[in-house]
Amino acid sequence: MAHLVEDLVRLIQTRHAIVTLQTVEEDFAARTVREAALAMHMPVMEWSVSDGLHRVAPDTCGLMAGTETLTGALRFMRGNDTQMVYVLKDAIRHLNAPAAERLLRDVAADFAQDRRTVFMFAPGGELPAALRPLAVPYELALPDADEIYKLVRKTVRDLSLAGEVVVDLDRVQLQRFLANLCGLTRMEIIQVVAEAVLSDGRLNADDIGRAIELKRQRLRQTGVLDYVPVLEAFPSVGGMKALRRWLSLRAKAMTPEARRYGLESPRGVLLLGVQGCGKSLMARFVAFKWKLPLLRMDVGALYDKYVGESERHLRTAFGTASAMAPCVLWIDEIEKAFASAGTGPAGAVSDGGLSQRMFGQLLTWMQDHKDPVFLVATANDVTALPPELMRKGRFDEVFFVDLPSADARREIFRIHLAKRKRDPAAFDLDALAEASGGFSGSEIEQAVVAAMYAAFAKDRELTQEDISAELAATRPLSVLMAERIDNLRAWAEGRCVKAN
Incomplete structure (x- = not known):
């Protein structure tokens, strides 16, 4: 947590008037902002639609008169010259109120002249496009492996004050337990450990399943990702020897040892081919072979009728995958998600450019992400794929999965x-x-x-x-579908590596 506090202190010191915090952990984010402000000996005031504007640190006081609404709170903030940190919890969804956008612009201009900063929580949206240049975004990421380990130790230590706690996990079991906590919020991790310990006074291998089930529930709530359990004993796979050999050579490449050796993490593969020939099975096989968590993206759930929600769904999915890294991210039938995203105008006309924006977000993530997330994308209809996706370097390899020999x-x-x-x-x-x-x-x-x-x-x-x-x-x-399969084979010749 220390580095998060340091980051927020730096944002305040460099006179960023407005910071949008991307987070699903509102309480944790509020505590982190308070710690950053107190480290600089600055008071903190919070606003929410339920409580209005009130001071929360270093001491507390009641509601400031006339600040129940966002516009009232912003007027108070403009008139208060005290160097202070403000936390606005529900503000983004209320910026459509009369004068709210104008007042926020005025606040940004005033606060940039001295050391006053507004932190706006953005768990489900972004600032309107016209206001985004005024703010700096900061993502409050889910805990990494080191923080998870410290959080588990602290929770066990706290629980042991009320009674004996037996930790019965060997090194391998502990690593597996911690790995299955990746992608959960800090409070969810505490709850998993507390529930496990309080049920029988022990933390053992039986509790790994509890972590897995909570993770599945958590991912289902996003509506976009599903955690796919990887079998302990994977059924045999017939054919696809070239693909299996390629995967075997890279089985250890997602490890820290590979980084020390000088290798980058493999980025992903695109599996093109005939329906029913095992492309989806191979996504599961990768996770089994490499002993990694498998996340399946539901492309049908990406798109939302509300402005900005579709992009947020995709951003959340990528953020969750990064938090759970190393892992395998599986996008099945990727052409269905981005079929209208080609460079031509047709897709932009049909959906207002949404598919193009989503596709651009995908390409940016594929190019820029540094976390060990291995993308397995499958496609049946190559004609529906945007040509930009096929550019050399997007994937480590493109395999063609034909009918079995x-x-x-x-x-x-x-x-x-x-x-x-x-x-x-x-x-x-x-x-x-x-x-x-x-x-x-x-x-x-x-x-x-x-x-x-x-x-x-x-x-x-x-x-x-x-x-x-x-x-x-x-x-x-x-x-x-003889003609279609023949055309697919003709297209793949010379463009793809044969999986069989």
Whole structure:
């Protein structure tokens, strides 16, 4: 927390009249501002729509008369010459009030002449565009790994004052527990530890699941990200040997050891290809192979009817991913989120330029982010992708995921038969691979499942003939969309690395 206080002190010292604090931790932010102000021997006043303007540090006093509204508070601030720090908690959503915008401009001009600063909390929005040049934004980030460790230790120490606390975590379990607290607020971390300890007086491996579940709930509340649990034992993957080999070579590249060696963190891959051929499965496989948290972005939830909310959703998603780094960020069917974001005017006309702004935000993050966040983006329709996304250097590599080869189909049959407790050796896998030419991995799986339903309905065991019959009755995507797949292959030739 010390560095946050130092940052805010510097902002006050350099006479920034207005600072917008991007944070979801309002109480923590208010405490941090108070500490920064007290370090400079300056009093603090806070305003909210419920309490009006009142002093909170170094001592407290009641409501200042006539400051219940934002305009009233701003008039009071203009007339008060005392060098002071102000915290405005709900101001941004009330700037549409008559005279509020003008008064804020006047406050900014007055405060820039001396050492008075306004901190405006912006958990769900930004200043109107016309006012943004007056303010400096500052992001109060979620706690990093070092702060999380200190926070856990302090919470355990505080709880031990009321009774014995047994910490039963080895080094690996402790690291996993701390890793699963990344992305939570400071209060949520305290609550996880307190709930774990107070339930049985212990902090042990069983409490890792508690942290994971709270994280899932927290991410769901954002409406954009979902925490995808990574299985302890990942099912086998058929085919895509080149992609798997590429990933294996970079399995340790997200670690501090790789930084000391002189390597930068891998930035990401784009997986293009035919539907149902395992692109989404490979996003999960990356997280499993690299033993990292997996975050899935819901592209459908990004867009909001309210001005500025869509951009905020995307910014929040990237901020959360950075807080949870190292991690894998998975954007499935990325073309659906940014299909209208090309350089031409069509997209700008259709949605007022929103897609272009969102796409620009994505490109900026891809280029500038320094945290070890590995992006896995998948796409089925290359024609819908903005050409800027395909520029060299956006991704570490672009892979083309084609329909599985005969060897891969044989392996896929083996995997899905074994998954459903059937002995693959009892089936002629070569014949099944031959009969399933042009099938995707998901179509092969569905053929096995449909054959099992048919056999179960007849009260008998699954046979080779059941699967062969389902294959013969299925018209795969390679037949239904032959021209589109041929065009996709032609486009990928020479542009992409083959995953298979």
